[in-house]
Amino acid sequence: MSPRIEIDGHPATAAELGHFALGNYGHFTAMQVREGRTRGLDLHLARLDAAQRELFGEGLDPALVRSRIRHALGETRDASVRVTGFWPEGAAEPSLLVSVRPPADTPRSPQSLRTAPYQRPVAHVKHLGGFGQSYYGRVARRAGFDDALLVGPGGVVSEGAITNLGCHDGTSVVWPDAPALNGVTMLLLERDLPGEGVPSRRGPVRVDDLPSYASVFVTNSHGVAAVDRVDDLRLPVDEEFMKTVRRTYESVPWDVI
Structure with a gap:
């Protein structure tokens, strides 16, 4: 095509x-x-x-x-x-x-992310001119990672280069409250995961704290994928929870355009 x-x-x-x-x-x-x-x-x-x-x-x-x-x-x-x-x-x-x-498939294998000292300007708008995202994404892939994770001062996570980041603490999903785009997939999960008994909240997320979460994942228009590595940090993947997240997303109805 x-x-x-x-x-x-x-x-x-x-x-x-x-x-x-x-x-x-x-x-x-x-x-x-x-x-x-x-x-x-x-x-x-x-x-x-x-x-x-x-x-x-x-x-x-x-x-x-x-x-x-x-x-x-x-x-x-x-x-x-x-x-x-x-x-x-x-x-x-x-x-x-x-x-x-051509259509894009959802990644099924866990993703690896490399941190980048960058936050998008006017982050709430999905705007053109994303040089910083593209640059750090390419740097990450050249280093053997799947993509970049954008981080502000003090190691505060905002978002991925082209994704949102969700962190499951065993009870609820924490979405970073730093400047970031409200992605459509993130908003759908934020709305529907409570129906699976998994509430969502916004809160500070720091790189050093990521291994303490039961599971970390990314979302975008391609779907949902677990994250098992950020820089040199190895992250746990709760497979049962990830099945819940994928099931929730895949149950969202398709709207006629």
Whole structure:
């Protein structure tokens, strides 16, 4: 499957894509689509609308977003989809870019993370221009890790380069309360895990404390994966708990786009 890119409902032209060669001001959301459906569609739409208002001063019609996604998908049923809001220079209004790429699978093996002294600016917005995340992610992978873990002063964890981090203390899941993006998968688990008897809370999480948790895991649009190593720290993996987390996430209904 070749990647497909549309802007405002038509195939992107070279001139239109030139905007991204000259600037990177904008926001996006990324989702996995299966059979024309995605999990947490309302959260994706709310994210896009909130970011559009913050960056450009006006909201996004959810019906328009869904229409643009459907048009870009065409006959494709399974895909990785990214919706980007941006304002081309000289244009009278913002534009929507929708990219369609092959679907991504959930990692099944435990992940290893390398800490990086970095926190995203304007972390609550899923914005363009993530050089720091990309840089530290590449550094981590070159060193033999799966990805980077972004850490602030005092070893306080905020988020992964492209993930959220959850820590199970044996009773509840602790999500870092440092500046971070509220990921859609994280929000779905935060909502639904209490139904499995696993409440969630926000609190400080420090790197040195990670081995004391019963299980640590990461979440993003690809799904959920355990973490068994951060730098030189070996972390326990509670397989029964991870089964609960995966079962909870996989039970989330797929919304028709």
